[in-house]
Amino acid sequence: MKTVLMILMLVAGSAAAQSKYEAAVLKGKDLLKAADDQEAYMGCANYFERIAQKESKEWLPLYYHSLSLTLWGTRETNPDTKEKVLNDALALVQKAKKIEKNSELAALEGFVQMMRLTVDPATRGQTLSPTIYALFGEAIALDPENPRAVLLMGQMEFGTAQFFGSGFEKACGYIQRAYDIFERTPDELTTLPTWGKGMAEASLAHCNQ
Structure with missing residues (x-):
């Protein structure tokens, strides 16, 4: 009987700790969703x-x-600060991939690298582009229904089309697909990533111009 009680107490304690962790992550997600400048993103980080x-x-x-650091990087105008912030973001996502490999982490690493490319497109385009496409491809292969992976691939294709002056059909196909996935994904309270729908809507607006 004592053994059973001890097991129940351990399970209850573990559940309580997990609930605190989940509550903390959910609070952070709310902070990140509300962030709209470098200072706010720094606070989230x-x-x-x-x-x-x-x-x-x-x-x-x-x-x-x-x-948080990557989104800060999207707003940062100082090249040196942007470089440092994005390098820190890259180190973090690569550290996370040592814990678990999944579609979300592959997509985020591609996002970080895509933003690093924007620091110096002329120099980094040839070296980083294959890496970015490979990461987004990996993310989609791991989970074809991950809208963030599909959206980011579309944004990369859009930027490439802009650079070479080619058509946006392929890019907008990815973006439309990502938007459709967001639309059919039910809203739920989860610690897992859910961001990106607003970004998809903005990207789709560019496609429809």
Whole structure:
């Protein structure tokens, strides 16, 4: 009887700890969704860094820490600061991939590399483009219904088409597909990544111009 009670207490304690962790991640997701400038993204990065330090076996805090820095990088105008922020983001997502390999992490790593390319497109285009396409391809292969992977592939194709002055049909096909996946994905409370629908809508608007 004592053994059964001890097991039940351990299970209850583990569930409570997991609930605190999940609540912390959900709070961070809300902070990240509301962020709209570098300072706010920095705050999100610091928040998820603290969670990652406590939950060293979990990949999601590292994922959101990296995502916070990447989104900061999209707003940063100082090339040196942007480079540092994105390099930190890359190190974090690669650390997370040592814990688990999945579609979301592959897509995020591709996103980070895509933003690193924008720091110096003329120099980095040839070297980074194959890596970025490979990462997005890996993400889609791991989960064809991951709208973030499909959307980011579409954005990469769009940028490539702009650079070479070619058509946007392929890019917009990916973007439309990503939007459709977002549309049929039910809203639910989850610690897993759900971001990107607004980005898909904005990208689709460019396709429809």
